[in-house]
Amino acid sequence: MSQDSNTEAVARPVNFIRNIINDDLASHKHDHVHTRFPPEPNGYLHIGHAKSICLNFGLAQDYQGECNLRFDDTNPSKEELEYVEAIKQDVSWLGFEWSGEPKYSSNYFDQFYQYAVELIEKGLAYVCFLNAEETRAYRGSLTEAGKDSPYRDTSPEENLTLFAKMKNGDFKEGECVLRAKIDMASSFMCLRDPALYRVRFEHHHQTGDAWCIYPMYDFAHCISDAIEGITHSLCTLEFQDNRRLYDWVLDHLEDFNRPDRPHQYEFSRLNLEYTVMSKRKLHQLVSDNLVSGWDDPRMPTISGLRRRGYTPASLRDFAERIGISKVDSMTGMDILEASIRDDLNKVAPRSMAVLNPVKLVIENFDGEPLSIQAPIHPQNEAMGKREIFFGRELYIDRADFLEEAPNGKYQRLALNKEVRLRNAFIVKGVRVDKDEAGNITTIYGTYDPETLGKKPADGRKVKGVIHFVEASTALPAVFRIYDRLFTVENPVKEPDFEAVINTESLVVKQGFVEAGLANSEPERAYQFEREGYFCRDNQAGEVQIYNRTVPLRDTWSKK
């Protein structure tokens, strides 16, 4: 089938959903693609949602179709306006544009009501006065059929009256529900006469107090999709059984019982190692003050990742790398980290920062600090140069000095050993000062003035390179070093996931950055050479705060 000449075929990801779409287009079941991203506004979006966003909006882009943003707001007791605003912002930040105005399931409350009436008229729905407990008992179990509600055979006329009374507020919360009349013996529990509407005297963030009955997800979602002309309704695996109800509703409504109506397809949700992904648990972390908020840089939320320094491009790339399938999988952090490193390596300006400073005094240097032009990106000259300084007093990282080199592989500074100072001269350790406890307080050394931008003339080999900042011009800074939020791969498996929280997931360090960073902006990424990728935090203060997004790849320390 595929000809050799067909090599221009773009390297688009392949997955079962694209195969379905291709088939649907080929068979003319649909002549276009229209997807939707339908979050319930009851919390902040996380990276699992990012996967779904990239899927739905990405499909629309690739097939020149459309993707709606729809707030699935059928349960006013859990939803808030704060979340709808945050969700819009996160989707936009990720780089996607929804089709037209944002939609709300609540836009269709009138239509839902009419469709419910249609089902009642057809004898396919009834008002049931069993309470919640009775309903559960009547439902049966996984292995036993349920039994019919005593209200199941009420006439359509009477049900119409009852349903109107429900809408008018004549019944109390919990007194009755509207149920679909399907099959109390079905092996699909969701088909055992599921509730379609419940009574809730609750203020809704979109419709105010106009309604006191609210549709259930299974009734509202499929109809919303159909009203909006969605072709492919994508959701996660746990809705596989619900698909039967999705189809049942549309099959029994005159407006939607047509071949080109929407169909639901399910893919597996994202599970990431060392974190939790459910909104409930994320809520708990916030309310228990285990993190500073939804946008704590340790959170897997989109806003948290953003504050951590993740870029929209890196998250989109991540979504592409993990792909779409129906396998229950646990994705490693390494893929996420590879995505952000790949992006930042290309675009992040280089800079130097010393996180655990110790003073290095260059004994044979005197006078004013020397200005040096250093490349902003060693592999990309077009990014230009920056000014750094070299002087008599420098800071280097304590981890870059040992009085005695442990072995031949050691590539850092030691007494009587030379090392290159990044972007500057070759220096040699001479002696140290220590306090009473034996801690090194100052390192003294000498520099070779002939080695700026060149190798030693005498041909001697100097292997290591360490970074530094000039003491008098450096800016003090706080560094927040983040690590995984949990100590175990899958915290959800623990009896109490909060018990396995990583108490060292945030370590704060005080050090210095280059003078050139005086005007760094929040969310701007930098590579602090040899340390990792950092971004300025959005918290204002006298001292700059940098969040470590991800360390540089390290193929050496593990040996």
Next chain:
RNA sequence: AGGGCUGUAGCCAAGUGGUAAGGCAUCUGGUUUUGAUCCAGUGUACCGCAGGUUCGAAUCCUGCCAGCCCUGCCA
């Protein structure tokens, strides 16, 4: 256990009867004023297990095993 799904290398994941893509990770070289990047190379995958059909099976059939989901008036 009644039903719905899933099992391809350490982790993701292509593959839809013709003899196992790719990414991440790993390892090995080379370049390098970041132990980074970059470049080149690197995998005995019993394709969950056992049978069967076929000239030929990861792909079809049967049985078994394992994991996930379903008994909200949540989504």
